[in-house]
Amino acid sequence: MKYKNLDQLFRQTARKLSFSACPFIEARLFIQKAAGWDEIEFFHQLDRPVPPGVLAKLDRLVRMRQAGWPVAYILGKKEFWSLEFRVNRWVLIPRPETELVVEKALGLPLPESPQILDAGTGCGNLAISLAKEIPAARVTASDISRRALQIASWNAKNLGVKNVKFVHTDGLEYFISRKKRFHLIVSNPPYVSENEWHKLDPPVRDFEPRIALVAGPTGVEFIQRLIGEAFECLTPGGFLVFEFGAGQEEKILQHFREGWQETAVHLDYSGRPRVITARKAG
């Protein structure tokens, strides 16, 4: 089909994406990606002819979306804490709710140059956001997925962050064996149960890494382990801050035994319990 101008292509693309909740936004983002434009350039070009090469590239992006791919994987990026992170199918797409982990962490009474660990870093969103906010911090980002660590390390370089290092480990084993201690451990761990995974939205279940989502039969297996391992790796008075799944708080709170204090459950902006903070006794 021949298009009179970009505006006509824009409207036609949005029609093809009418199954999505935001067809016009997606149409614009895909055209921007196909043409290599930012938002300002896009609106500037609306009454001009469609540049050569854009149609074929755009067609591929629209077909991916029609096949169920999440927008962030198609664009190869996702915003978190006002920073742009590269993402692909090896990492979970950062969710806005997870920003509450950063917010809660930044409200804690930490030393001036805290040692911080992000356990299960994925694309590095928590580690890098904290490293930017606390330039004097020494941040470690760990994951069991080497491919995730590659993306996270790319993101750190791309965002000009130098105070993060990356460690491959199962849980916190690497740090326990080396007697490493942190003032703060943050995590957005896998917390979906095997049964829940089958019922997740298809774009999540079919495209995002299972290892990033599923913890085991109950969903709290990783969190239970995290509480135990974090206790070993925190300095006296150190903090643990992590996200958890809907309805898990009671089960999780049982795992905070003697030696923990100031345990608190925090609601997200939709009023749902989302983040737990706790402190190792000093």
Ligand SMILES: C[S@@+](CC[C@H](N)C(=O)[O-])C[C@H]1O[C@@H](n2cnc3c(N)ncnc32)[C@H](O)[C@@H]1O
């Ligand atoms: C829910 S994703 C969180 C990613 C990212 N921090 C975020 O907020 O979007 C959980 C991460 O934990 C990692 N993970 C899963 N099992 C692990 C394990 N046993 N040890 C270390 N990391 C693990 C996954 O590879 C994944 O990157």
